[in-house]
Amino acid sequence: MGSRMPGSADIYSYSIYLTAGLVPWIAFSNTIARSTSVFLDKRHLISKIKLSLPALIIYIILSETITFIITMMLFFVFLFCTGSHFKKNILLIPFVYYLQQLFAFGFGLLTATLTVFIRDLREIVGIILQLWFWFTPIVYLRLILPDVVSSIMQYNPAYVIIESYHNIFLFNKDPNYGALIVMTILIHGMIFISYKVFRALEKDVRDFL
Amino acid sequence: MILLLGLILWTGMYALVAYFSWGKIVVHIKVYLLILYNAVYLTGVFLLFNFLVR
Numbered sequence: 001m002g003s004r005m006p007g008s009a010d011i012y013s014y015s016i017y018l019t020a021g022l023v024p025w026i027a028f029s030n031t032i033a034r035s036t037s038v039f040l041d042k043r044h045l046i047s048k049i050k051l052s053l054p055a056l057i058i059y060i061i062l063s064e065t066i067t068f069i070i071t072m073m074l075f076f077v078f079l080f081c082t083g084s085h086f087k088k089n090i091l092l093i094p095f096v097y098y099l100q101q102l103f104a105f106g107f108g109l110l111t112a113t114l115t116v117f118i119r120d121l122r123e124i125v126g127i128i129l130q131l132w133f134w135f136t137p138i139v140y141l142r143l144i145l146p147d148v149v150s151s152i153m154q155y156n157p158a159y160v161i162i163e164s165y166h167n168i169f170l171f172n173k174d175p176n177y178g179a180l181i182v183m184t185i186l187i188h189g190m191i192f193i194s195y196k197v198f199r200a201l202e203k204d205v206r207d208f209l
Numbered sequence: 210m211i212l213l214l215g216l217i218l219w220t221g222m223y224a225l226v227a228y229f230s231w232g233k234i235v236v237h238i239k240v241y242l243l244i245l246y247n248a249v250y251l252t253g254v255f256l257l258f259n260f261l262v263r
Contacts, residue, residue, distance in 0.1 A: 087262070088212060088261075088262050089258060089262050091212065091213070091216070091258075092258055095251065095254050095255070098251070099251060102247070102251075174258075174259075174262060177255050177256070177258065177259040180255045181252050181255050181256070184248055184251045184252050184255065185248060185252070188244050188245070188247060188248035188251075191244050192241065192244050195240060195241070195244070199237065
């Protein structure tokens with residue numbers, strides 16, 4: 001727990017950096033991974049009862065939210081014990097988490113629909129999530145990246161979200177509101193497309209299952 | 210305090226509009242409307258923080 005960040009005197013700074021990035025990422029990646037196979041996993045239910053398919057993904061989001069809240073409560077206890085101070089922007093945490101889970105919902109709905117027809121997509125999504133994790137500065141700092149990689153990092157949507165958590169918890173800075181607003185619009189666009197694809201394929205999804 | 214009040218007011222407005230819109234519209238267009246309301250709501254929240262916290 002005593003690893004320091006470059007330029008920081010706080011002995012807990014790296015622990016805070018790591019936890020602030022890792023906890024939201026686990027919620028995000030678990031939601032996508034579980035959503036991708038949810039229609040296949042629950043096919044015994046779907047084939048017997050007429051239930052709303054997106055509700056299955058919402059159920060996953062809620063279960064991941066409970067885990068996230070419990071972990072965050074423990075994290076806050078740790079932060080108070082180590083004497084961390086917060087600004088008003090700590091109130092932003094639920095909204096950043098909401099945005100992140102909306103992203104996972106849009107992504108998950110699309111992959112869940114397509115996995116019914118392309119079964120290998122489940123494994124592909126797992127690999128994409130692994131690569132995505134290492135491409136996002138969660139366990140390392142953006143500073144250590146080469147300039148070329150660092151310059152394209154701003155186009156990584158997970159980076160915008162994780163950076164917001166880092167700014168709030170560790171650096172006591174305001175997140176990049178402009179980037180968050182752009183992300184909000186893009187994520188809702190993605191949900192719109194995902195839902196459109198789902199509506200177009202819903203009947204086939206139920207028949208295939 | 211102003212930020213908290215603004216957030217509560219904005220969330221309340223969003224909840225009211227979404228609730229009545231969901232109840233009144235029967236066809237699946239209501240889902241697309243909800244996506245739109247949600248986008249406006251979250252954009253509003255981030256703008257609120259931008260102007261009141263910065």
